[in-house]
Every structure is written in C-alpha cells, then in structure tokens.
Amino acid sequence: xxxxxxxxxxxxxxxxxxxxxxxxxxxxxxxxxxxxxxxxxxxxxxxxxxxxxxxxxxxxxxxxxxxxxxxxxxxxxxxxxxxxxxxxxxxxxxxxxxxxxxxxxxxxxxxxxxxxxxxxxxxxxxxxxxxxxxxxxxxxxxxxxxxxxxxxxxxxxxxxxxxxxxxxxxxxxxxxxxxxxxxxxxxxxxxxxxxxxxxxxxxxxxxxxxxxxxxxxxxxxxxxxxxxxxxxxxxxxxxxxxxxxxxxxxxxxxxxxxxxxxxxxxxxxxxxxxxxxxxxxxxxxxxxxxxxxxxxxxxxxxxxxxxxxxxxxxxxxxxxxxxxxxxxxxxxxxxxxxxxxxxxxxxxxxxxxxxxxxxxxxxxxxxxxxxxxxxxxxxxxxxxxxxxxxxxxxxxxxxxxxxxxxxxxxxxxxxxxxxxxxxxxxxxxxxxxxxxxxxxxxxxxxxxxxxxxxxxxxxxxxxxxxxxxxxxxxxxxxxxxxxxxxxxxxxxxxxxxxxxxxxxxxxxxxxxxxxxxxxxxxxxxxxxxxxxxxxxxxxxxxxxxxxxxxxxxxxxxxxxxxxx
Amino acid sequence: xxxxxxxxxxxxxxxxxxxxxxxxxxxxxxxxxxxxxxxxxxxxxxxxxxxxxxxxxxxxxxxxxxxxxxxxxxxxxxxxxxxxxxxxxxxxxxxxxxxxxxxxxxxxxxxxxxxxxxxxxxxxxxxxxxxxxxxxxxxxxxxxxxxxxxxxxxxxxxxxxxx
Numbered sequence: 079x080x081x082x083x084x085x086x087x088x089x090x091x092x093x094x095x096x097x098x099x100x101x102x103x104x105x106x107x108x109x110x111x112x113x114x115x116x117x118x119x120x121x122x123x124x125x126x127x128x129x130x131x132x133x134x135x136x137x138x139x140x141x142x143x144x145x146x147x148x149x150x151x152x153x154x155x156x157x158x159x160x161x162x163x164x165x166x167x168x169x170x171x172x173x174x175x176x177x178x179x180x181x182x183x184x185x186x187x188x189x190x191x192x193x194x195x196x197x198x199x200x201x202x203x204x205x206x207x208x209x210x211x212x213x214x215x216x217x218x219x220x221x222x223x224x225x226x227x228x229x230x231x232x233x234x235x236x237x238x239x240x241x242x243x244x245x246x247x248x249x250x251x252x253x254x255x256x257x258x259x260x261x262x263x264x265x266x267x268x269x270x271x272x273x274x275x276x277x278x279x280x281x282x283x284x285x286x287x288x289x290x291x292x293x294x295x296x297x298x299x300x301x302x303x304x305x306x307x308x309x310x311x312x313x314x315x316x317x318x319x320x321x322x323x324x325x326x327x328x329x330x331x332x333x334x335x336x337x338x339x340x341x342x343x344x345x346x347x348x349x350x351x352x353x354x355x356x357x358x359x360x361x362x363x364x365x366x367x368x369x370x371x372x373x374x375x376x377x378x379x380x381x382x383x384x385x386x387x388x389x390x391x392x393x394x395x396x397x398x399x400x401x402x403x404x405x406x407x408x409x410x411x412x413x414x415x416x417x418x419x420x421x422x423x424x425x426x427x428x429x430x431x432x433x434x435x436x437x438x439x440x441x442x443x444x445x446x447x448x449x450x451x452x453x454x455x456x457x458x459x460x461x462x463x464x465x466x467x468x469x470x471x472x473x474x475x476x477x478x479x480x481x482x483x484x485x486x487x488x489x490x491x492x493x494x495x496x497x498x499x500x501x502x503x504x505x506x507x508x509x510x511x512x513x514x515x516x517x518x519x520x521x522x523x524x525x526x527x528x529x530x531x532x533x534x535x536x537x538x539x540x541x542x543x544x545x546x547x548x549x550x551x552x553x554x555x556x557x558x559x560x561x562x563x564x565x566x567x568x569x570x571x572x573x574x575x576x577x578x579x580x581x582x583x584x585x586x587x588x589x590x591x592x593x594x595x596x597x598x599x600x601x602x603x604x605x606x607x608x609x610x611x612x613x614x615x616x617x618x619x620x621x622x623x624x625x626x627x628x629x630x631x632x633x634x635x636x637x638x639x640x641x642x
Numbered sequence: 643x644x645x646x647x648x649x650x651x652x653x654x655x656x657x658x659x660x661x662x663x664x665x666x667x668x669x670x671x672x673x674x675x676x677x678x679x680x681x682x683x684x685x686x687x688x689x690x691x692x693x694x695x696x697x698x699x700x701x702x703x704x705x706x707x708x709x710x711x712x713x714x715x716x717x718x719x720x721x722x723x724x725x726x727x728x729x730x731x732x733x734x735x736x737x738x739x740x741x742x743x744x745x746x747x748x749x750x751x752x753x754x755x756x757x758x759x760x761x762x763x764x765x766x767x768x769x770x771x772x773x774x775x776x777x778x779x780x781x782x783x784x785x786x787x788x789x790x791x792x793x794x795x796x797x798x799x800x801x802x803x804x805x
Binding site: 196197200201204205208225257258259260381382383385386387390 | 651652655656659660663667697700701704705707708710711712713805
C-alpha cells in the first residue's frame with residue numbers, strides 16, 4: 079500500500095525505534111504534524127523555540143547514547159535550530175534534525191519561509207540531505223540515522239519539501255545501509271596498539287588524558303579497568319568528566335584552562351601521554367608550543383582527522399575507543415608485563431605534592447553565598463547521583479570542578495561551542511529520557527535568560543527539573559576576563575533590570591525560591607529535592623566578585639597557572 | 643609545497659560546495675579546481691591544486707576523506723604522475739606579428755583554433771609552467787583574453803584512482 083511522505087516519515091521513525099521527537103510546527107511541516115497526530119508510537123515534545131528543540135534532543139542523546147531527534151519547519155524554524163545543531167556538531171553528539179522545506183517547485187524562488195537550509199547548515203553538520211523524491215525518503219532517513227550514530231557521531235540534517243511529504247510511495251524501510259563513500263573504522267590496528275603498550279610500560283611519568291570520546295564511545299568501563307590495571311594518574315577534559323570516577327584517588331581532576339594544579343602539572347611533566355577520545359582543544363593545551371614538552375604521545379581516536387591536527391603524536395591509533403581499550407587490556411593481560419613500579423611511586427609522590435596545594439580551595443568567611451559551596455552542597459544533597467546540565471560561564475566551571483561525577487553521561491554541557499542557553503532545554507531532554515532521575519540545571523542569570531521561555535514547556539510536560547541559578551548579577555566569566563585583561567573596564571558585563579526570578583518561576587506555574595544567606599543553602603536544596611514532581615527555580619544570590627581559579631591565561635603553558 | 647589532489651566523489655548536487663566550503667572554512671588554499679563526471683555518471687572526479695606544509699596537506703586529505711560524499715582520493719604528488727592543463731588564448735595577430743605568432747604556436751605544440759582578420763585564438767595544452775611560458779612569450783598588450791581549464795592529473799603506470 080502506498081503511504082504519503084508524512085506517513086513514511088512517521089513509520090520510519092517507528093522502525094528506527096525513536097520514542098521522542100522535539101519540535102515546533104509550521105507551514106512546511108504541517109503534513110508531517112498531521113501524520114504524527116494520528117499515531118501514538120512516537121511522542122512529540124512541543125518546545126517554545128526551535129533552538130530549545132535541538133538542545134533538548136542533544137541533552138537526550140548525551141544522557142542516553144541514543145540519537146536525539148528534532149522536527150522544525152522551513153525558514154526561521156530551520157535557522158533557529160542552527161545554534162543547537164552547531165552545539166551538537168562541536169561535541170560530536172548523534173542527532174537527526176528534520177526540517178520542512180518549501181515545495182520543490184518553489185525552491186530557489188525566495189518563497190515564503192524559504193532558506194537554503196542545506197547550505198546554511200553545511201559547515202556544522204556531519205552530513206545533510208535534501209529529499210527531492212518521496213521514493214527516496216525512507217532510505218534517506220535510514221542513512222541519516224546511520225551516519226549520525228556511527229563513526230565519530232554528529233548531527234545530520236534532512237530537509238523535506240512540503241510536496242514530498244504529501245506525495246505517495248510504497249513504504250520500505252531498509253534494514254541495512256551501505257554507502258560506498260562512508261565506511262567508519264571499526265577496529266584499531268593491533269600492531270599500533272602493541273607499540274602503544276610497549277611505550278606505556280616503559281614510561282616513568284605516564285599520564286592518561288581522556289575526553290568526551292570515552293563518554294560518547296561508551297568506553298568508560300574499559301577505561302576504568304585499564305587505568306586501575308596500570309596504576310597511572312588520569313585526568314578528564316570538560317567533556318570527559320564522569321568517564322573515570324572523580325572520587326577515585328587516581329583521578330587528578332579536570333585539566334586545561336580551569337583545571338586543577340595537579341592535573342596540569344602532571345600533563346606538563348609527564349614523559350608518556352596517553353590521549354583517549356580527546357582532541358587537544360586549545361582550552362586544554364594552552365600555548366601549543368609549551369604543551370607537554372617532554373612527552374611521547376599516544377592518541378586513540380575514531381576520527382583520523384583529529385590525530386596530529388593540533389599536536390603531533392608519536393603513536394596514532396584510529397578506532398572506536400571501546401574496541402581499542404578492550405584490545406589493549408587483552409594484550410596487556412597476555413603479555414603479563416607490568417609498569418615500572420619504582421618510577422611510578424616516585425611520580426605519584428610528586429603528584430601528591432602538587433595535589434597538596436589544594437588549588438580549588440576558596441574562602442568561606444564571607445556574608446555572601448559562594449558559588450562553589452552551592453555546587454558542593456548540591457553534590458552532597460543529591461549524593462553525587464544527579465544528572466547535571468549547565469550553561470556556559472563561571473557557573474559551568476564551578477560545576478565541573480566541584481560536582482564529582484562518578485558515572486558517565488551525567489555531566490551535560492556545551493563544551494566545544496560554549497552555547498549559553500543550552501542548560502535548561504538540555505535538562506528537559508535528560509528528564510524526558512530519565513523521568514525518575516534527579517536532573518539539576520546549574521546556570522547563571524545571564525545564560526538562563528537565553529532560553530527562559532522553556533519554563534513553559536517544562537510545565538506542559540511536568541518536568542521536575544531543579545534549576546540552580548548562580549545569580550551574581552553579572553556575566554561572570556566576561557567580568558573575570560575584564561578584571562584580569564582589560565584593567566577592570568566592565569563593558570556590558572553588568573545587567574541591569576534583572577527580573578524577579580521567583581515571581582517569574584511562579585508566573586510559569588513553578589516553584590520559585592530565593593536564597594541569600596550561606597547558612598540557608600543546604601536547607602533550600604533539600605527542600606527543593608523533596609518536591610519530586612515540581613520544577614523548582616532556586617535563585618542563589620552569590621558573591622559577585624568570585625572568580626574561577628586556577629586559570630591559565632591565554633598564551634601561557636599548562637605549568638603557568640594563576641592560583642588564588 | 644604544491645600538491646595535486648584527485649578526488650572521486652558522488653555526483654550529487656552540493657558535493658562541490660562541500661569541498662569548496664571545507665577549504666574556505668578551514669583556511670586552506672585552492673590554486674585551481676576542476677570537476678566533471680567520470681565514465682560512471684554517478685561519480686565525479688575533481689582535481690584540486692593546493693599548497694601547504696606536509697602537516698596541512700595531511701589535514702586536507704583527512705578532512706576531505708571525512709566528507710560523506712567523498713568516495714576516494716589520491717595525492718598525485720605521492721608518486722609519478724602526469725599533469726595537464728588546457729588554455730585558450732585570444733591574441734591580436736596583425737601584419738608581421740601574424741606569422742610570428744603561428745611559429746610560436748608550433749614551438750609550443752599548440753594549435754590555432756579560430757581566426758579573424760585581426761585575431762588568433764590559440765589552444766595550448768601542457769603543464770602550468772608551459773602555459774605560463776607561452777603567455778610570457780607573447781607581448782602582454784596583444785593578449786585579449788586568457789582562459790585556463792585548471793590542472794588535471796593522472797598517476798603513471800599501474801597506480802590508479804578508481805572505485
């Protein structure tokens with residue numbers, strides 16, 4: 079029997095096992111919305127702005143490992159989605175974004191709500207498609223999910239003109255996809271892995287540096303086993319937090335611009351660096367000329383283009399991290415060789431000395447609430463088991479430094495693109511994926527206002543997110559840079575006329591709280607957590623002068639940190 | 643260093659812009675670029691001339707390979723290869739200059755493909771250097787128009803770029 083394109087779309091999602099779609103309707107996608115309305119296998123979540131649809135799908139994907147799905151209309155619907163697509167692209171998040179398009183006959187005519195969506199999204203997607211014939215629709219959807227979820231994952235955009243969703247064709251959803259031009263690697267080279275193991279075992283000052291690839295690549299278990307077996311120190315990037323338990327002794331904290339002293343000093347002084355699923359981002363390396371001056375570098379990554387892009391490596395291994403780590407473990411166990419225990423002991427002694435500087439300490443003798451204390455208390459109250467999303471800025475760094483993630487997929491933030499406005503919609507996606515779990519969104523009064531309209535979505539779907547608004551009345555990270563590097567000229571970093579967030583939350587039908595005293599922090603958080611079925615907006619008035627330390631200024635090496 | 647990169651890619655709308663977009667987004671040079679369908683109409687072959695350090699060329703080939711539409715590619719300069727470019731040049735040809743121009747065309751193994759009372763249109767094929775030399779050999783003020791195809795290339799011997 080022939081189905082319409084819209085019906086084919088819905089059936090394809092069903093065949094693909096998709097349970098949730100985040101979106102917003104409009105003219106060019108009306109046929110698809112009509113088809114969605116006549117079934118109950120795929121649930122549609124109506125957001126209030128298309129940017130939020132993409133962030134929600136992104137959060138959903140990060141918390142589950144399954145692809146996030148978005149549906150938006152043509153023109154402004156598609157352009158509003160671009161920020162979220164770019165966010166997912168920078169962090170390699172599997173996502174498929176379906177956008178309506180004007181009818182094929184009108185494409186290129188500057189029709190109402192027409193943009194060249196394939197052209198606009200090209201630089202920030204893994205791939206994109208324009209479906210011109212309804213006969214190609216099902217196979218294109220299949221390909222889109224295949225490309226988005228395999229190899230190095232990423233967002234894929236599928237543009238569907240209105241006449242394509244109205245035309246009819248036989249429905250057949252292909253079980254398998256084969257593309258002659260796309261064959262992601264499935265296995266690391268065993269001889270390269272052997273070479274890497276030999277180098278690791280010869281190390282006197284080894285260091286494991288692992289990133290978001292371990293989380294996305296579902297390789298946390300293997301990473302923990304390997305790290306334990308070797309007894310090496312390990313640091314995670316901002317994207318990699320939770321892949322190795324933060325409460326374990328071998329974990330030396332996050333590295334990079336706001337990383338710990340012990341992590342950055344260990345990086346700078348190591349003789350063998352083992353990079354796994356990390357991409358040597360500039361926020362991690364600092365000045366590239368001064369990066370790991372004495373180290374031989376092993377780099378495991380699924381994307382060959384990530385290898386030797388920023389930093390030249392000695393032993394590249396291209397392959398999925400879980401498979402490569404399994405092979406490493408197998409070879410290590412077979413060889414029965416062990417690392418140099420005496421050298422490791424000396425190395426750990428040095429690291430413990432660095433750790434003893436207690437670089438994350440902060441003063442608590444203030445009448446102001448300290449943002450660090452809020453995050454630490456949240457950690458305590460949630461027993462370290464919450465899903466935590468964040469926006470971008472100081473609060474993001476405090477969250478990364480002070481919430482000790484012991485499990486992967488729990489820490490959800492925009493690392494690569496640094497998108498303010500990400501936190502709340504991402505938390506919606508996480509909460510929909512895990513309805514019974516605690517989901518906290520750590521944000522600031524600047525970031526939260528970028529997607530504040532989603533409080534309305536949260537009410538519609540009963541999402542009991544706990545919003546921790548670290549409100550210092552100032553764009554904190556901007557202010558910090560202006561204090562350090564612009565002689566305290568605070569251009570546009572202070573916002574006047576902030577809303578009353580308690581009233582705002584209440585106006586949206588939620589619970590609002592304002593906390594102004596340090597002694598009230600714990601009680602308020604406990605009270606909020608008790609409200610299991612309500613969204614609680616907690617507005618913490620925090621110390622407006624607090625800065626994020628340690629900090630590596632631009633152009634400096636990892637050993638040139640500013641401590642408190 | 644100058645490199646000639648040959649790319650087999652899906653012959654689909656937008657494939658060319660993916661390559662061009664990659665080069666502009668990442669700040670790589672393109673000296674020339676030619677593209678046409680192959681004997682298999684579902685495949686296009688593109689020849690791209692670029693310059694950069696070994697590290698940049700390595701990144702360029704990796705980034706190109708990452709494009710979903712790219713099936714296969716080859717850096718011609720990694721082995722022996724033949725490179726050709728075609729040029730058509732319209733030149734003022736009057737009086738004694740007419741005979742001189744004919745001789746020059748023969749020396750460069752070119753051919754005159756169109757004639758008027760006052761003009762010759764000459765076709766010359768060869769490496770870029772040879773075409774440059776031909777242009778230099780003609781008085782600059784006599785040149786009306788120059789059109790060059792951009793470089794194409796093929797590997798020598800058994801080495802081949804095919805699916």
